[in-house]
Amino acid sequence: xxxxxxxxxxxxxxxxxxxxxxxxxxxxxxxxxxxxxxxxxxxxxxxxxxxxxxxxxxxxxxxxxxxxxxxxxxxxxxxxxxxxxxxxxxxxxxxxxxxxxxxxxxxxxxxxxxxxxxxxxxxxxxxxxxxxxxxxxxxxxxxxxxxxxxxxxxxxxxxxxxxxxxxxxxxxxxxxxxxxxxxxxxxxxxxxxxxxxxxxxxxxxxxxxxxxxxxxxxxxxxxxxxxxxxxxxxxxxxxxxxxxxxxxxxxxxxxxxxxxxxxxxxxxxxxxxxxxxxxxxxxxxxxxxxxxxxxxxxxxxxxxxxxxxxxxxxxxxxxxxxxxxxxxxxxxxxxxxxxxxxxxxxxxxxxxxxxxxxxxxxxxxxxxxxxxxxxxxxxxxxxxxxxxxxxxxxxxxxxxxxxxxxxxxxxxxx
Numbered sequence: 001x002x003x004x005x006x007x008x009x010x011x012x013x014x015x016x017x018x019x020x021x022x023x024x025x026x027x028x029x030x031x032x033x034x035x036x037x038x039x040x041x042x043x044x045x046x047x048x049x050x051x052x053x054x055x056x057x058x059x060x061x062x063x064x065x066x067x068x069x070x071x072x073x074x075x076x077x078x079x080x081x082x083x084x085x086x087x088x089x090x091x092x093x094x095x096x097x098x099x100x101x102x103x104x105x106x107x108x109x110x111x112x113x114x115x116x117x118x119x120x121x122x123x124x125x126x127x128x129x130x131x132x133x134x135x136x137x138x139x140x141x142x143x144x145x146x147x148x149x150x151x152x153x154x155x156x157x158x159x160x161x162x163x164x165x166x167x168x169x170x171x172x173x174x175x176x177x178x179x180x181x182x183x184x185x186x187x188x189x190x191x192x193x194x195x196x197x198x199x200x201x202x203x204x205x206x207x208x209x210x211x212x213x214x215x216x217x218x219x220x221x222x223x224x225x226x227x228x229x230x231x232x233x234x235x236x237x238x239x240x241x242x243x244x245x246x247x248x249x250x251x252x253x254x255x256x257x258x259x260x261x262x263x264x265x266x267x268x269x270x271x272x273x274x275x276x277x278x279x280x281x282x283x284x285x286x287x288x289x290x291x292x293x294x295x296x297x298x299x300x301x302x303x304x305x306x307x308x309x310x311x312x313x314x315x316x317x318x319x320x321x322x323x324x325x326x327x328x329x330x331x332x333x334x335x336x337x338x339x340x341x342x343x344x345x346x347x348x349x350x351x352x353x354x355x356x357x358x359x360x361x362x363x364x365x366x367x368x369x370x371x372x373x374x375x376x377x378x379x380x381x382x383x384x385x386x387x388x389x390x391x392x393x394x395x396x397x398x399x400x401x402x403x404x405x406x407x408x409x410x411x412x413x414x
Contacts, residue, residue, distance in 0.1 A: 031067065032333030033057040034366035038358040043324050045346050047081075047317040047357045050330075052212055054363050055316060056236040058332045061288035063239075065337035068320050071327040073368075077342035078320035079170070081352065082209070090201035090348055092124075097197070098144070098180060108185035111144075112198040114178065120200055121175045125183065126168050128194035129159035134185050138171060140178025150176055156185060156193070157341045166196055167343045201348065214238050214311040221306070228303045232292040234311055237263065240292070241314040243283040245275070248307040252277045255304050256297040263289035319355065321346045330360055333369075 035054055040046060050066075059065050068076040095112035114120065123138070136154040139147040151173035159167045171183075185193050218233040234240070243259065259271035270285040270292075285292075296304045322328055 030334045030336060030369070031065070031331035031366055032369045033331070033363050034368075035330045035363050036361040037068075037322070037328040037330060038360065039327070040322055040324055040358065043322065045319065045321050045349060045355045047319050047352070047355045048330065048360055049357055050080075050316040050318060051360065052214055052238055052313050053236070054330065054332065054360065055313065056238045057363055058239075058288075059335050059337070061239050061286065062339070063316065063332075064339045065332050065334040066318065067331040067337075067340075068318060069329050069331060071329075076320055076322075076328065077344065077346075078318050079342070079344050079347060080316055081319055082314050082316050090351075092199055092201055092348075093118075094197055094199040095123075095181070106187055106189050108183075108187060108193045108195065110183045110185075110195040110198065112181045112183065114181060117177045117179055118200065119175055119177045121173060122200060123171045123173070123181060123183075123198055124168055124200060125171065125198050126166055126196040127159075128196060129165055129167055130156075130193055131158045132156070132190075132193070134187065134193060136171065137184040137186070138173055139182045139184070140176050141180045141182065142178055144180055147182060148178075150174060150178075150181075154339070155341050157343055159343065168345050169341055170344050171341065172339065210315040211242060211312040212315050214240065214313055217309045217311055219306070219309055223303055226298050226300065228296045228298060230294040230296070230306055230309070231262075232294065232309050232311070234263075234290050234292070237288055237290045238311070239288045239313050239316075240285055240311050242312040243285060243292075243294075244310040244312065245281040245283065245294075245306050246308040246310070247277070247281060248305040250302060250304070253301075253304055255301075257283070258295045259283060259285055260293045260295070261287040261289045261291075262293045263287075263291035317357070319347060319352070331366060333366075 033054070037048055055063065063080050066078075066080060068078045070076060095114055098111040098113050100109055100111065110125075112123065134156040135152075136156055137152045138150040138154070140150050141147045151171075154171055154173075157167075157169045181198075183195065183198070185195075187193065215235050215238075218235075220231045220233075222229045222231070232243075247253070254274060254276040257271070257273065257275050258269060261268040261270055268287065270287055271283050275281065275283070294306070294309075298304060318330065320328075
C-alpha cells in the first residue's frame with residue numbers, strides 16, 4: 001500500500017505541475033510579443049526605456065497591453081511614464097472631500113473638490129486595505145448638480161502585501177478640469193469601500209521632454225487643385241508624437257497645413273494649422289500609425305517642397321520595482337487587454353530622475369503565445385485534453401486499486 005500511495009502522490013504532483021504550467025501559458029498566451037528586461041544587481045525601482053520597435057507592437061497608442069512578468073509568469077506592478085526627468089520628489093496636493101447628504105448602501109460615493117481647477121489626467125486615492133473585485137466610475141461637475149461622465153469601469157486594485165493598513169491607487173482618465181470629481185464604486189449590495197483621501201502629485205521642476213528618432217520615412221507627393229499632398233510611410237505602426245519637416249523651397253512661406261493618420265481603418269485629422277518660414281517646422285501630432293498624409297494649401301503660389309520628414313516618438317519608460325535574482329520580461333501585443341490599475345506607491349519613494357534606467361532586449365514572439373496559438377496544420381488542443389483525461393483516469397485507477405487493497409486486507413483480518 002505504501003508503494004501505491006507513493007504512486008498516487010507522484011501522479012498528483014505531475015498533474016499539479018501540468019495544470020500550473022497550463023495556467024501560466026494561458027495567462028501569457030494572449031500576448032504575442034516578449035522582450036527580456038536587463039538583469040539587475042540589486043532590488044529597487046527601475047525605469048525600463050521602451051524602444052520604438054517594442055512600442056510599435058502594442059495594439060493601441062495608450063499602450064494598455066504592456067505588461068511586466070517574472071520568470072514564473074507572475075504579473076508585476078508597473079506604470080508607463082513619458083517624463084522621467086523630474087528633479088524633485090513629487091508633492092501631494094490633497095483634494096478635500098465634499099460630504100454627501102444622501103448615502104446609498106450599494107455604491108461608495110466620494111466627491112473630491114479640485115478647488116484650483118487643475119488640468120489633471122490622474123487622481124490618486126488612498127484606501128483602507130481591501131481585497132475585492134469592484135469597478136470604479138469617475139464623473140465631473142462644476143456645480144454639484146449636473147454630472148458628466150469622464151471614465152467608467154476602472155478596475156479597483158487590491159491592497160498589496162505591505163504592513164501598512166492603507167494603500168494608494170492611481171486612476172487614469174482623459175484630461176479634465178472639473179471643480180468636482182465624483183468617484184463611484186459599485187459594491188453590488190456588499191460592504192462599502194473606505195476611501196480615506198484623494199489628490200494629485202505634482203513637481204515644482206519638470207525636465208525637457210525627450211524624443212526618440214523613428215526609422216527613416218519614405219516620402220512621396222502628389223499635386224492637385226492648388227494643393228500638395230505628401231504621403232509618409234513609416235513602415236511599422238509606431239507611436240508618432242512629432243514631425244519635423246525639412247522645407248527645401250521656397251525660402252519664405254506661410255501656408256495652411258493639415259496632417260492625417262491614414263494608416264488605420266478610419267482617417268483621422270491630427271493637425272490643422274499654418275506653418276511659416278519663421279517657425280521651426282515641428283508639428284505636434286499623436287497617432288499610432290504607419291502612414292500619414294500631409295496636405296499643404298498652396299493657392300496660386302509655387303508648391304511647398306518638402307525634401308524630407310523626420311518622425312519622432314516621445315520616450316516612454318516602464319517604471320517598476322524589481323528584485324534581484326529574478327528574470328523579468330515585457331509583454332505586449334494583446335488586442336483584448338484592458339487598462340490595469342496597480343498600487344504604485346513605489347513611484348513616490350524618490351524623484352523619477354533618481355531611478356536608474358535599464359534597457360530591454362530585442363522583441364521576439366513570446367514562447368507562451370507560440371504554445372497557445374498553434375498553426376492550424378498542427379492543432380494540439382485535442383491532444384492536450386486527451387493527456388489531461390489520461391492523467392485523471394490513471395489517478396482514478398490507482399485510487400480505486402488502493403481502496404480495493406485496503407478493503408481486501410480488512411476482510412482478511414476479519
